[in-house]
Amino acid sequence: MANHKSALKRIRSNEAKRLRNRYQHKTTRNAIRKLREADKKEAEAMLPSVVGMIDKLAKKNVIHDNKAANLKSKLAKHVATL
Template structure:
């Protein structure tokens, strides 16, 4: 167990950050699934900027790796391009 006051504060803060990261990561994954599931090109094009923004925010906070973010954005862009 932590002996210092600052260590106890850090434990509390780490838990709060962990939960926030988990929530944002799950929300982004659901948005990606929704985008991949759409068959309508117009709807997909309107969703795309918000999903890309979410992915970029996760990469900026190191929740996901920058290369994974780039791969996700690329694959989503390809998916939208194939829609008719």
């Protein structure tokens, strides 16, 4: 168990950040799933918001920058072929 006040605070803040990251990551994955199932018009409307969600995850280091780039590329290609 941590003995210092700052260590206790770090444990609390890390847990809050972990839960926030998990929620945002799961929400983004669900949005990607919905976009892949949507028809052309819906997918085109959803694409900018989903790309923004992916960019935000990459910016916060929840996912790697290259993974974000790959996801965005695949989604853009998917929407273009609909």
